[in-house]
Amino acid sequence: MGTRLRARLGDLPKPMIPFDGRPLLEHQIELAKSHGFTDILIFACHRAEVIERHFGDGSRWGVRVRTVVEKEPLGTAGAVLAALDILAEQFVVMYGDTMVNVDLGRLAKAHLDQGADATLLVHPNDHPLDSDLIEADGAGWVTAFHNRPHPADRWFQNLVNAGLYVLTKSALTPWAGSTQSLDFGKDLFPAMLARGARLLAYNSPEYIKDIGTPERYDKIQAELTAGVVRRNSLGTPQRAVFLDRDGTLIEEMDGLRSPEQLVLLPGVAAAVRELNHHGWRVVVVTNQPVIAKGFCTEAELGVIHNKMETLLGREHAFVDRIYYCPHHPHKGYPGERPELKIDCECRKPGIGMLRQAAADLNLDLAASWMIGDTTIDLETARVAGLPGIMVRTGHAGSDAKFPGAPGLVADNLLDAVHLILARTSL
Numbered sequence: 001m002g003t004r005l006r007a008r009l010g011d012l013p014k015p016m017i018p019f020d021g022r023p024l025l026e027h028q029i030e031l032a033k034s035h036g037f038t039d040i041l042i043f044a045c046h047r048a049e050v051i052e053r054h055f056g057d058g059s060r061w062g063v064r065v066r067t068v069v070e071k072e073p074l075g076t077a078g079a080v081l082a083a084l085d086i087l088a089e090q091f092v093v094m095y096g097d098t099m100v101n102v103d104l105g106r107l108a109k110a111h112l113d114q115g116a117d118a119t120l121l122v123h124p125n126d127h128p129l130d131s132d133l134i135e136a137d138g139a140g141w142v143t144a145f146h147n148r149p150h151p152a153d154r155w156f157q158n159l160v161n162a163g164l165y166v167l168t169k170s171a172l173t174p175w176a177g178s179t180q181s182l183d184f185g186k187d188l189f190p191a192m193l194a195r196g197a198r199l200l201a202y203n204s205p206e207y208i209k210d211i212g213t214p215e216r217y218d219k220i221q222a223e224l225t226a227g228v229v230r231r232n233s234l235g236t237p238q239r240a241v242f243l244d245r246d247g248t249l250i251e252e253m254d255g256l257r258s259p260e261q262l263v264l265l266p267g268v269a270a271a272v273r274e275l276n277h278h279g280w281r282v283v284v285v286t287n288q289p290v291i292a293k294g295f296c297t298e299a300e301l302g303v304i305h306n307k308m309e310t311l312l313g314r315e316h317a318f319v320d321r322i323y324y325c326p327h328h329p330h331k332g333y334p335g336e337r338p339e340l341k342i343d344c345e346c347r348k349p350g351i352g353m354l355r356q357a358a359a360d361l362n363l364d365l366a367a368s369w370m371i372g373d374t375t376i377d378l379e380t381a382r383v384a385g386l387p388g389i390m391v392r393t394g395h396a397g398s399d400a401k402f403p404g405a406p407g408l409v410a411d412n413l414l415d416a417v418h419l420i421l422a423r424t425s426l
């Protein structure tokens with residue numbers, strides 16, 4: 001119904017709200033078509049006849065449209081389950097109140113390649129504390145749903161269900177014929193997980209925002225006009241700022257191995273927030289030989305990173321991805337994990353983590369930057385062919401391992417970010 005949007009909507013049903021003079025649903029249908037999806041079902045209830053009349057059989061858009069009219073609202077999942085018999089074995093679900101620019105082909109491929117029962121597009125947001133959060137393991141499989149409010153004494157990954165899914169019909173068989181009102185996020189996915197279904201968390205920085213209030217609507221229209229929506233698909237190369245962790249984002253602590261030791265440096269949340277606001281991908285790349293040395297497990301490192309994400313999230317900042325190198329080249333110490341004591345490609349100044357990020361997030365490395373507190377970070381930047389900035393926090397370059405590595409210098413992360421923004425806005 002879009003009651004809160006009445007001033008922008010008039011008497012139209014919410015999915016028909018105009019952006020650039022065309023209904024939101026039309027933007028979605030064009031997106032679907034551009035990624036090869038041409039069979040479209042619209043589930044409508046309030047003023048469904050307006051939607052049916054506008055889209056007809058879809059031939060005007062070169063797609064097949066069918067509108068399913070709900071007698072009473074069944075919830076996001078309830079509506080889909082009630083119409084299961086007319087759905088294909090794999091299908092994408094999009095909410096009619098979201099502006100979306102997602103590479104749907106890439107998303108569907110991930111779903112099929114991984115053999116998921118359901119794939120959820122998830123992302124970090126700038127208000128994780130009052131969002132329903134998802135927990136995923138290192139391979140991206142959902143392990144838990146944490147609905148708000150969140151206890152203050154636990155650290156959470158900043159991962160939020162964005163409201164875009166790929167589903168495998170046969171995985172929904174236990175719910176076929178359901179006539180209950182069910183929501184995907186609150187009801188169906190937790191129930192699927194409880195029955196052992198494989199839910200893939202597809203972490204993506206692409207554009208997906210719900211309209212909901214006049215303020216959000218106006219912001220989305222402004223971003224559409226400014227090209228923000230168009231640029232923020234994984235089909236378009238993105239620029240990133242790579243951040244070292246220890247000494248750059250958090251206080252340098254030799255061999256940090258427990259969440260209690262983690263303290264954010266002053267001003268880093270503001271720095272990351274500025275990068276978020278200016279459309280930069282923020283990617284942490286950190287050497288963590290504590291894993292190879294046996295001082296800390298991957299799971300413990302995960303909790304450390306969850307604390308960092310929670311602290312940043314409290315200040316409305318987020319990182320898009322965290323990559324760590326668990327390896328270490330020198331063998332022969334008690335308690336070490338021999339399988340990780342190797343010469344790898346990812347340990348900085350190797351650029352394996354930057355390459356992986358570039359593949360995962362379609363990054364334009366030549367347009368990206370690296371910030372760190374050691375000459376190893378500057379050398380990493382040099383090898384990757386991107387500009388580096390040394391911060392005077394942490395080691396402040398005192399490691400001197402690569403004295404010849406070129407780079408700019410800034411007092412701290414916030415200054416470094418200002419330097420980047422000043423140089424790139426020219």
Ligand SMILES: [Zn+2]
Binds near residue numbers: 327344346347
């Ligand atoms: Zn490595």
